[in-house]
Amino acid sequence: MxxxxxxxxxxxxxxxxxxxxxxxxxxxxxxxxxxxxxxxxxxxxxxxxxxxxxxxxxxxxxxxxxxxxxxxxxxxxxxxxxxxxxxxxxxERLILQIFTKHALTKEAKLQIKLAEQRYELIRAKDKVRLEKMGEQPGFFGLGEYEVDVYINQIKRQIEFLNKKLIKIRQQRKIQRSQREEKGIPLVSLSGYTGAGKTSLFNLLTGENLPVSDQIFTTLRTTTRRILDGKNTLISDTVGFIRKIPPYMIEAFKSTLEELKFADVILLVIDVSEPTGELKRKYITSLNILQELGIEISNIIIVLNKQDLVSDNKIEEVEEYFRGEKLDYVVVSSKTGYGVNKLLQMVKSKIGEERKEYIIDYSIIPLISNNLEWLKQFSEMKTTKLENGLLLEVIAGKTILKRFEAHLEHARRNIRP
CATH class of the missing domain: 3.40.50.11060 (GTPase HflX, N-terminal domain)
Structure with a gap:
């Protein structure tokens, strides 16, 4: 019931x-x-x-x-x-209940348990203060010594949960190192809960993650390739909300720190909200990103849900964001409006380039694995020539530099 x-x-x-x-x-x-x-x-x-x-x-x-x-x-x-x-x-307790309801992964459950213990620790100290002052003897049924034991139990549980989450962060660090070694750019979605981040993620990746009108349905980080290019990953992360206490942000550190290591941050704003509310949610989200140490220059403001508002409302919101001096784009994750422009802005941010390479047939056996790798992480068109192949490649600078290093090594080692 x-x-x-x-x-x-x-x-x-x-x-x-x-x-x-x-x-x-x-x-x-x-x-x-x-x-x-x-x-x-x-x-x-x-x-x-x-x-x-x-x-x-x-x-x-x-x-x-x-x-x-x-x-x-x-x-x-x-x-x-x-x-x-x-x-x-x-x-705070209400938000924790929602987190608990929507937690599906081991990591999310650990993070919520940690946040719950920190919530209890703050209040346990208050209980101790009341006991010592004699204001509420036996407050909530805890005697003086029982409360001290209770606090120590909470602290031990916090230490235990932190150790488990540190291991998960280490695993994420290894995954990031592997991604960085391959030169694969990462784009991360962020923004106020309910702004349409998951809908935009589905549109950009072809995924079908569940979308709901409810708050905080996304508690885990999901990463996929962007459909427009083989060489860019995008991740969907937990949403923000006003008055979220520092200990909750800290508890979700292993999830939120993915934002810190992203090459581009898409800050999604629901443009259909009343303008005052839109600005408040934008400022809340931007402040949290700054607290996480995000470079402002890496942010693109994505004004989502264009299909729900008039042209006049769009003009009003655009005028505000022009004053913020951040890159912005108007999109609709429902109709696809503005998505091509968004992808071009992302490519510009991550430094994608278009290059051509003429590969002599004699060295192809030496770089066949490198060619397969390049094909995975770039847009590549191959044309047969008389003495080799013409490669027309669009990829990030890091990927192109890595391929060029292998190509130069192969050319130096080819037998005359």
Missing amino acids: VERVVLITYPEQQIVKEAIALATTAGYNVVDVLTQRYLKRAKYGLGKGKLEELVSIVKEKQIDKVIFDETIRSTQAYNLAKVLQKEIIDR
């Missing part, structure tokens, strides 16, 4: 919309929404009048749980739960 909840959030339409989407994605039925401009009052988070209104809603509408769309302290959660006799779920 779906649990009935009342949602407490801020009185802004887009914030209410996002909070409802979070609650719905977590599997709750939002029966009512209570709003207040300031949700950080000392005792309950709410003012006295709003608390009384909340008590009435909980009783009259048979509410099972209360979702508080803000980070609240353990003391506030305790005080609210005591008055309402209902479990209180704050914004």
Whole structure:
């Protein structure tokens, strides 16, 4: 049976919309929404009048749980739960529940467990403080010594999970080294959750990854080749959201650090959002990328969902992004509009070049493996000549340089 909840959030339409989407994605039925401009009052988070209104809603509408769309302290959660006799779920806990629901891979599950333990550690320290001050003896049923044991258990679990994730990061590092050695460029999709990253990924790769209106359906990094060229990979990553705490970003480090090593970052923006909301989500996403150490010059802004808006709206948004002095392109992952322009911008960023090589028949046996390799990671047209082959190749600079080194070595070692 779906649990009935009342949602407490801020009185802004887009914030209410996002909070409802979070609650719905977590599997709750939002029966009512209570709003207040300031949700950080000392005792309950709410003012006295709003608390009384909340008590009435909980009783009259048979509410099972209360979702508080803000980070609240353990003391506030305790005080609210005591008055309402209902479990209180704050914004961070709600996001963790969604992560848990959508985690499919071993890595994603480990990252979520790590985030959960860090969430608990922050609140366990608050419990200890309350115990020592004598404000809440036996808070949540934990005695003074039991709480200390509890904190140590959490710390040991965090250490254990970190070790497992370090091994996964090392495996990723090996995979990156192999990719870099082959000179294969990597493009990574990023952006606010729900911007259409996975739809764009499917369009560019021919994949059929599940697309959903729900939030945070992508928790793992999926990497495939771009259909337009054999020599470029693209990865889809976890989406961003406002007020995501640093410990959650840190917990997903092994996934998000793929962005740091990408040659190009596609920051996907839902252009159909109200302009103010679009700007807020863009700034949130850009700030997270900067926190991860991403070079701004490697970013292309992808204004997605062009098919849902008017030309006037496009012009308004384009004017804003011209002022941001970042490369941008308008696309539709549904119709394919603008995708060719996007791919040309990607090629320009990764430094693709077009070159021609005349290969004498006598050295082809010496570089046959290199030719097969080049064919895998480039666009190549072969024309037979009288004394050899003409290769017309489009590829990244690193790939071309590596092939040229093998070609020069073969030419030096050919017998006269």
